[in-house]
Amino acid sequence: MDVVSPELNSLLPDEIMDTEAIEDMSHPQPDSAVVQTELSEDTPVPMETDTPVISESLSLCSGSSSTEHTQILTTSTDSACSISAGSQHPISIPGASSPQLALKTPTSTTTSATKPTDGLSGSAVSTSGLQKLTAPFTISPANHQIILNKVASSQATEAAKTAGTQVIKQEGQKLLVTAIGKSGQPIVLQLPHTGNKPGGSQTLGEAKPQTTQFKVVTIGGRSELKPVVASAGNQLTALQAQQLKTVQISKKTPTSSAAPIKFIITKTVNSKGLSTQTAVSPVIAGRVLTQNSQLIPPRTITLSEQHNTSIQSIPSKKIAISPLKTPSKVTVVSVASPTSNASQKSVTLPVNVALGQQILAVQQPTPVSPVKVATSQTTTQNMKQVQSVSVGGVGGSQYKTIIPIASQPNVQQIQVPGSRFHYVRLVTATTASSTGQPSVPSTSTIPTAKPMVVNTGAVRMSVPIVPAQTIKQVAPKPLTSAAVVTTTQTQQRLIMPATPLPQIQPNFTNLPPGTVLAPAPGGGNVGYAIVPAQYVTQQTPFVSLASNSSFQTSTGVQSQARMPLNGTSTTETAPRPRKPCNCTKSQCLKLYCDCFANGEFCNNCNCNNCFNNLEHETERLKAIKTCLDRNPEAFKPKIGKGKEGESDRRHSKGCNCKRSGCLKNYCECYEAKIMCSSICKCIGCKNFEESPERKTLMHLADAAEVRVQQQTAAKTKLSSQISDLLTRTTPVITSGAGRLPYTFVTKEVLEATCECLLERAKKAEQTHQPRAEAERLILEEFGHCLMSIINSAGKAKADCASINC
DNA sequence: GAGTTTGAAACT
DNA sequence: CAGTTTCAAACTC
Numbered sequence: 139m140d141v142v143s144p145e146l147n148s149l150l151p152d153e154i155m156d157t158e159a160i161e162d163m164s165h166p167q168p169d170s171a172v173v174q175t176e177l178s179e180d181t182p183v184p185m186e187t188d189t190p191v192i193s194e195s196l197s198l199c200s201g202s203s204s205t206e207h208t209q210i211l212t213t214s215t216d217s218a219c220s221i222s223a224g225s226q227h228p229i230s231i232p233g234a235s236s237p238q239l240a241l242k243t244p245t246s247t248t249t250s251a252t253k254p255t256d257g258l259s260g261s262a263v264s265t266s267g268l269q270k271l272t273a274p275f276t277i278s279p280a281n282h283q284i285i286l287n288k289v290a291s292s293q294a295t296e297a298a299k300t301a302g303t304q305v306i307k308q309e310g311q312k313l314l315v316t317a318i319g320k321s322g323q324p325i326v327l328q329l330p331h332t333g334n335k336p337g338g339s340q341t342l343g344e345a346k347p348q349t350t351q352f353k354v355v356t357i358g359g360r361s362e363l364k365p366v367v368a369s370a371g372n373q374l375t376a377l378q379a380q381q382l383k384t385v386q387i388s389k390k391t392p393t394s395s396a397a398p399i400k401f402i403i404t405k406t407v408n409s410k411g412l413s414t415q416t417a418v419s420p421v422i423a424g425r426v427l428t429q430n431s432q433l434i435p436p437r438t439i440t441l442s443e444q445h446n447t448s449i450q451s452i453p454s455k456k457i458a459i460s461p462l463k464t465p466s467k468v469t470v471v472s473v474a475s476p477t478s479n480a481s482q483k484s485v486t487l488p489v490n491v492a493l494g495q496q497i498l499a500v501q502q503p504t505p506v507s508p509v510k511v512a513t514s515q516t517t518t519q520n521m522k523q524v525q526s527v528s529v530g531g532v533g534g535s536q537y538k539t540i541i542p543i544a545s546q547p548n549v550q551q552i553q554v555p556g557s558r559f560h561y562v563r564l565v566t567a568t569t570a571s572s573t574g575q576p577s578v579p580s581t582s583t584i585p586t587a588k589p590m591v592v593n594t595g596a597v598r599m600s601v602p603i604v605p606a607q608t609i610k611q612v613a614p615k616p617l618t619s620a621a622v623v624t625t626t627q628t629q630q631r632l633i634m635p636a637t638p639l640p641q642i643q644p645n646f647t648n649l650p651p652g653t654v655l656a657p658a659p660g661g662g663n664v665g666y667a668i669v670p671a672q673y674v675t676q677q678t679p680f681v682s683l684a685s686n687s688s689f690q691t692s693t694g695v696q697s698q699a700r701m702p703l704n705g706t707s708t709t710e711t712a713p714r715p716r717k718p719c720n721c722t723k724s725q726c727l728k729l730y731c732d733c734f735a736n737g738e739f740c741n742n743c744n745c746n747n748c749f750n751n752l753e754h755e756t757e758r759l760k761a762i763k764t765c766l767d768r769n770p771e772a773f774k775p776k777i778g779k780g781k782e783g784e785s786d787r788r789h790s791k792g793c794n795c796k797r798s799g800c801l802k803n804y805c806e807c808y809e810a811k812i813m814c815s816s817i818c819k820c821i822g823c824k825n826f827e828e829s830p831e832r833k834t835l836m837h838l839a840d841a842a843e844v845r846v847q848q849q850t851a852a853k854t855k856l857s858s859q860i861s862d863l864l865t866r867t868t869p870v871i872t873s874g875a876g877r878l879p880y881t882f883v884t885k886e887v888l889e890a891t892c893e894c895l896l897e898r899a900k901k902a903e904q905t906h907q908p909r910a911e912a913e914r915l916i917l918e919e920f921g922h923c924l925m926s927i928i929n930s931a932g933k934a935k936a937d938c939a940s941i942n943c
Numbered sequence: 944g945a946g947t948t949t950g951a952a953a954c955t
Numbered sequence: 956c957a958g959t960t961t962c963a964a965a966c967t968c
Contacts, residue, residue, distance in 0.1 A: 723962065729952055730962045768953080794950065803965055804949045 718743035726750035727761035729772060734761070737773055777810045792818035800825035801835055856917060863924055883927060891923040 719740060721731045726748045729735045733743060733750055740750040749757045765772040771790065778790045789807045793814060798804045800814050800823045807814045807825055813832075814825045824831040898919040902912035 717964090719963080721963065724952095728962080730964090732964080735952095765952095791951095796950075798949065798965095802949080804951090806951075809965095 719745050721745040721748070725757075727754075727758060729765060734758075735773070776806060777812060787812045788815040789818065792816075793820050794818075795820040795823065797822075799823065799831065801829075801831055852914070852917070856921075859921060859924070863928060887927060891920070891927075894919050894923055 716736070716738065717732070719726060719731050719733045720743070722745065724730045724734075726734050726740050726743070726745050727750055731740070731745070731750060733740045733745075738750075739752065740748045749761070751758070762773075774790070776790050777787050787810070789810065789812065793800060793805050793807045795805045795818075798808075800808050800818070800820050803809045805814075805820070805825060807818060807820075813827060814820055814823050826832065895916050898915050899912060902915050907915065
């Protein structure tokens, strides 16, 4: 069930990691169920919960009962990893009954939870030979927190540090678990299954490994398949600004041991973001390992949180995942399940988790029910179920899709021209015979494609990162789309980072697309690849795969991807054709390079000394880190959501044009076809709503576009006519008895046709027709000639047939 | 296609 | 943070 390797966890940026363990329950409880959490034996773990969001939702709240082992644990170093109070954290797990498990912080409607006296207290305990949570903890519903160190004093903290223990401290309305453990020492929290205590929190009972378990918080540590594991790596302390908070949620279905459901939700929380950053972009990575049983209803897990700390002042508002808040959206899609068969690989997304502005869509093998993504919009919006995964770049918005990769299959990195991101194809090197040729009619071949086979051997997921030298880059031709190829194998490989760079802690949300997150070593067999949603939407029939015929495309993602997003059809989100770069000095490792800036590998570019490829993965990663250090938003789309009342889209930083009047493509605003906003620092800007120059340009551009469209339509029509002609004549020619001679279009016929065309041209010239009109007339005449030829051919065939009869 | 202009990115 | 330099794309001829 591991999702992110410790190494990668260390690389994860500060904004996203919020470790929350959520375990899907085999027997979902009704509303207002109390989630029973246990850190260890006799050690109750308070659960911050709240009222249920909707019916069929299981609320993990202190005032509710639950049979599930659920734990929300945040480990971070000096950072405030929090489950925002006042915000909902609904989690819905697709299932047959479609129950939803909702994690919410107490709202104003939850009176019981707001009573400080309702809090639980106890001692955090951890075993398994790992570090223990020795600090006492307390559930403080009033603060919407779980306080493990009830003595949340500096002395306690220092003592905990000295003891090398983990301290969960209270900080405002945040659930904070400070990982101060020894470096590399994982914190293991065992959450034995216990019964529910409806109506309030309760002391946790004995641990029951056989029951549902949670795997919580793996930071730097190697998470094993233990009930609850919380580990803190020393890498976290390397950058205080970047903290990790990881929650891994696993479920064991009592009814089906073979179908455990495990969720891993990771999010880094930037301590700075608590105060200043407005665009905390948590990343949720979830996966349903083996939820193959048809008896298990798909469930949707939806997590919502307020990602903007400034909103914390708003009490008990359901904030959430507002795609509108930022253009970035991360979709986590579980591509395949180890036990799923071919049919199961397709289509449905069993679990969709929307957290913050990201959507977690964990693909489920079972196509039983439609995927639901519960997204709670801003404060005025409650949970909103939408189709999952249908994400796509809109107007520069960047949507990332994290696809948990089924184990075993190799990963092929696919460069799709025109796309902002890299695509990762999962292939199974050992199942070539089973997978067969992709079901994609390859209208375009990829002779130059370099299929990247990441090591054909069985590679355990304990190998967090595939060495760069073991992979090759796929370079499909333009107009081709890559496909995520999934197999039923149990292992997988990943692309990036190809070289472990523990010292690098890139912002996970800002990781360039194409990054494949490695699962935690030894922890599981699933990985996550950040794949642009565009990729999903670009699943076109003419997807051309590499020469390796063993690859098999996953149609499931395709179908999902075609779903419109925000009312925008996939056709509207068609990626712009990426132009090849021409970098000469930057080695394509600086943001000067559009390829690099877009998170793409250079492909079919004209650059010199390019390092933006897998062969220079190390340098590339360093460059990414450098860029992120310089600007954490470096890889985020520049065109984001504007403030209310302003245009929907605006440049995140604004332009600084001085001489172009912001009416040339030098201006990033104009290039993005948006008007300059108040944040622009441009001089002599003419790119505003009422600008006559802008209107003129717009009109000209529109006229040009219309003309291009007309020409394209004419060409298309002509091509179609010619194609139709060929299809109608070819059978005649090659149909044996009814065969017409190839010489049907004789020299005389050609000459006559040319004469007709010339005559039409002369007439057009004599009548002083415009050139375009003349061309149209000539083409029209040509069409008539063709039709005459066709008709004659048909008559000849009929005559021939009559003679034969 | 070469040269110029431009503004973002990088650097100091 | 401001000024300067570098860089590659956009643009012009």
